[in-house]
Amino acid sequence: MTQLPNFDSLKWLAENNPEELERLQKKMCEEAIERCPESNKEQLISMHFHLEQQLSRCSNPFHRCYLAISIMNDKFIALNDIINNPNEFKKQNAKILSLPVKKL
Template sequence: MTQLPDFDTLKWLAEHKPEQLQKLQTTLSDEAISSSVRNQAQLRCLIFHLHQKLNRCQNAYQRCQLTMDLMGDKLSTLSMVINEPSFVKQPAGEVVQFIHKQQ
């Protein structure tokens, strides 16, 4: 697995070589997703969704805020699943039997 550089190196990359930082981010994301056995499709969808939103940002602050908001939403959902598992298992609706009238 690719080693994550220290903060100062990441900051320097962001300021001087953003395309290299983007390549590092993509590599690390791909490695993390590949190491997941059961959730690869969901994680790839999440990364795609994140990149679509990040492309609309106009500066680094917006990108950071957007990423933190997305992570906060996911952590909130995870907390709800852990603390209230019955919430996740509740049926979404009621199945009603169709009664066919014979003529």
């Protein structure tokens, strides 16, 4: 697994080579997901994709940081609700609709 550089190195990359810092971030995220159990990989990949899509709209590093913290906070709140109210979570059911079949 890739070793996280020290703070000064990361700061230098952010100021002088942001593309390299972004590549490092993506590589480390992919490595972290690969080390997770198979049962969680699809959800983590989906969450990472969603995060990347949201971050791509940011105009500066502070906006990226704020947005990332906000998204992760929302996930922690949802997880907290599930842990503290598992019966409420289990009661949730989706209604499955049949799509009409088109005749050719």
